[in-house]
Amino acid sequence: METTQLIYAVTGALIIGLGLSAALRDEPLLARIIAINIAGVGVFLLFVAIAYRGFGQTADPIPHALVLTGIVVAVAASGLAIAINRRLHHDSPSGDGPAEDSSA
Amino acid sequence: MSDLLIALATLPLWASLGCLLWPRLADLLSPLVALALVGCSLLLLDAIAATPVILHHLGGWGGDLGISLRADALSALLLALGTVVTLAATLFARRYFTDDQVRYRFWPLWWLLNGAINALLLSADLFNLYVTLELLGLSAAALCTLGKDKPQALRAALRYLLLGLIGSLLYLTGVALVYAEYGTLAIPSLAQQIQASPASLTALLLLSSGLLIKCALLPLHIWLPAAHSSAPAPVSAVLSALVVKVTFYLLLRLWFELFTAVITPAFATLIGTMGATAVIWGSWRALMSTRLKLMAAYSTVSQMGYLFLFVPILLALPDHDSRALAFGALVLFALNHGIAKAALFLAIGIIQQRLGHDQVDRINGVARQLPVTLFAVALAGSALVGLPPSGAFLAKWTLISASLVTAQWWWLLVAVIGTLLAAAYLVRVLGAAFAPAEPPPPTGKQLLSGELPALLLAAMATLGLGLGAAPIWSLLAPTGLGNIL
Numbered sequence A: 001m002e003t004t005q006l007i008y009a010v011t012g013a014l015i016i017g018l019g020l021s022a023a024l025r026d027e028p029l030l031a032r033i034i035a036i037n038i039a040g041v042g043v044f045l046l047f048v049a050i051a052y053r054g055f056g057q058t059a060d061p062i063p064h065a066l067v068l069t070g071i072v073v074a075v076a077a078s079g080l081a082i083a084i085n086r087r088l089h090h091d092s093p094s095g096d097g098p099a100e101d102s103s104a
Numbered sequence B: 001m002s003d004l005l006i007a008l009a010t011l012p013l014w015a016s017l018g019c020l021l022w023p024r025l026a027d028l029l030s031p032l033v034a035l036a037l038v039g040c041s042l043l044l045l046d047a048i049a050a051t052p053v054i055l056h057h058l059g060g061w062g063g064d065l066g067i068s069l070r071a072d073a074l075s076a077l078l079l080a081l082g083t084v085v086t087l088a089a090t091l092f093a094r095r096y097f098t099d100d101q102v103r104y105r106f107w108p109l110w111w112l113l114n115g116a117i118n119a120l121l122l123s124a125d126l127f128n129l130y131v132t133l134e135l136l137g138l139s140a141a142a143l144c145t146l147g148k149d150k151p152q153a154l155r156a157a158l159r160y161l162l163l164g165l166i167g168s169l170l171y172l173t174g175v176a177l178v179y180a181e182y183g184t185l186a187i188p189s190l191a192q193q194i195q196a197s198p199a200s201l202t203a204l205l206l207l208s209s210g211l212l213i214k215c216a217l218l219p220l221h222i223w224l225p226a227a228h229s230s231a232p233a234p235v236s237a238v239l240s241a242l243v244v245k246v247t248f249y250l251l252l253r254l255w256f257e258l259f260t261a262v263i264t265p266a267f268a269t270l271i272g273t274m275g276a277t278a279v280i281w282g283s284w285r286a287l288m289s290t291r292l293k294l295m296a297a298y299s300t301v302s303q304m305g306y307l308f309l310f311v312p313i314l315l316a317l318p319d320h321d322s323r324a325l326a327f328g329a330l331v332l333f334a335l336n337h338g339i340a341k342a343a344l345f346l347a348i349g350i351i352q353q354r355l356g357h358d359q360v361d362r363i364n365g366v367a368r369q370l371p372v373t374l375f376a377v378a379l380a381g382s383a384l385v386g387l388p389p390s391g392a393f394l395a396k397w398t399l400i401s402a403s404l405v406t407a408q409w410w411w412l413l414v415a416v417i418g419t420l421l422a423a424a425y426l427v428r429v430l431g432a433a434f435a436p437a438e439p440p441p442p443t444g445k446q447l448l449s450g451e452l453p454a455l456l457l458a459a460m461a462t463l464g465l466g467l468g469a470a471p472i473w474s475l476l477a478p479t480g481l482g483n484i485l
Helices: A003-024 A029-051 A061-091 B002-021 B023-050 B073-096 B100-122 B126-144 B150-182 B187-191 B198-215 B224-230 B233-258 B265-288 B292-316 B320-355 B371-385 B391-405 B409-434 B448-467 B470-476
Strands: B054-057 B068-071
Touching: A003 A029, A003 B150, A029 A061, A029 B150, A061 B126, A061 B150, B002 B023, B002 B054, B002 B068, B002 B100, B023 B054, B023 B073, B023 B100, B023 B470, B068 B073, B068 B100, B073 B100, B073 B233, B073 B320, B073 B448, B073 B470, B100 B126, B100 B233, B126 B150, B126 B224, B126 B233, B150 B198, B150 B224, B187 B233, B198 B233, B224 B233, B224 B292, B233 B292, B233 B320, B265 B292, B265 B409, B292 B320, B292 B391, B292 B409, B320 B371, B320 B391, B320 B448, B320 B470, B371 B391, B371 B409, B371 B448, B391 B409, B391 B448
Parallel strands: none
Antiparallel strands: B054 B068
16 A cells, blocks of 8 residues: 555544544534534545555546445435434424425 | 346335325335235245346446346345235335325335345345445434324434444445455455455454444444334334344345454354343343333344344354254244234234323233234234244254354353243233223224234244244255355
8 A cells, every 4th residue: 555545544544533433422413413424524535545546547436436426325314314303403392293304 | 037136126116206206196006016026025035946046237237347136045035024024014004104194205215115125135245235224224214203202203213313324334434445455345256355354354343333233233222222112113113123134134244255254253252242132131121111112122122132142153063064054043033033023013003003002001901902913912922032833933942052062051041031031021011911901991993904914924923934944944055155154
């Protein structure tokens, strides 16, 4: 593994650690969703580092495709979490009410 | 034959789309789709008996680059479990949701969840599996929000979703490491390449810990009781019977097919110990819980624990024949729990609808109101305890004798204590239900067809699986599970 690649991979791993430790703490929900997204960014950076094949050479395309899919999944998951959270704050005292959007 | 694989993976997705576009037709469409899927999975079992592994490369792309679908005896058996439980829960759900709005939102998510389960069982590469895991987690969390007791259901769903996401991220990090080390994610080619190395060990730990969160192995089970007990009854049934089980299936593939060279006896003992704690703690909490659904949810924690008990025993068994025997018992246990727990949740759903609550100490007299449902509870309960002739009896018997053969007698102790506790929580419910009520309740007019799905599932677990278990071993024999069998 080259130094450039290693720097990116280690940074990615650190970001994952930061994000996960914040996500597991007892923070407000929005902070935890953001923390999970940050951890996700760390994983994507790890994939980007893996795709590197040396200066001036084309990168491995497969990890890029994986990152794209991962981003789509992360957006959908964050959307669903925020939608549930909004429902919880809107009608938590009253109980049943018509839902606007419970799926993302 | 590959048409069967494609049908099983895509039919639920089409159904989901159909139910979204024509919500009024959903009640009609869903049972037909469920029936078709059961047919496909039975045909697949038949095909597997002739050809042990069916592999299909979608679009003609090769295995390392494109998306492949693969079925062998293990995935075909779990697919059969999945489609049968889904059919019963679908028939049940048609009557369960009285509010049209809730029902219109339920069906698309329901088929999405089912599609994720089938796709997970058929996927043959690690990244595809990540996508199916996310689809599974998202649709399951969204279904949990449909529970009646709103703030509680929403909170449980949110917690389930967030912990699931954390689990997926750990899994994805593991996938990245595997790709960095071996340059492919296709399971068939990885199975021949993975060697013991620090990178492989890190990858294994990341993949396993991510999946163990989703599998709810103690101490990572904290999300399960709330999520499974506050969801609507058909959803709880599928969550407990299938969703945790397919993640366990994935762990089996990882441990015994891919990372065989990396797994050490110490790792297996650690997993076994966590399983043993889950068996005892889960059963104890089930015995102590005040609500029927909570009891069933904790019972899932303990029953999943048994599956993990098999891991150290399987690794320690000396020869191929005894491993094959124990592996068949493991699969039988999983099938038995899936069917019996689904039956239990559906039956509890009926009791809850009739009484308006599911408090264990206030269900006296329910045996006279809902005799058929109570019979289903008793049958499902005896399959969970492991009374003969249920499948769990055979499986536990094999587990106990294998633990003696491998000189690990402490697992026997765990199995015995767990079984006694399970019998205790079953008897507690039955005792309460048969207690006389004052004033005597009116004998009910529950439609038999509403109670039938639970009863048929329970009978299948107790009688069908126990007496007809032999084909499981003969199906599993040609392929077994990759490298250890």
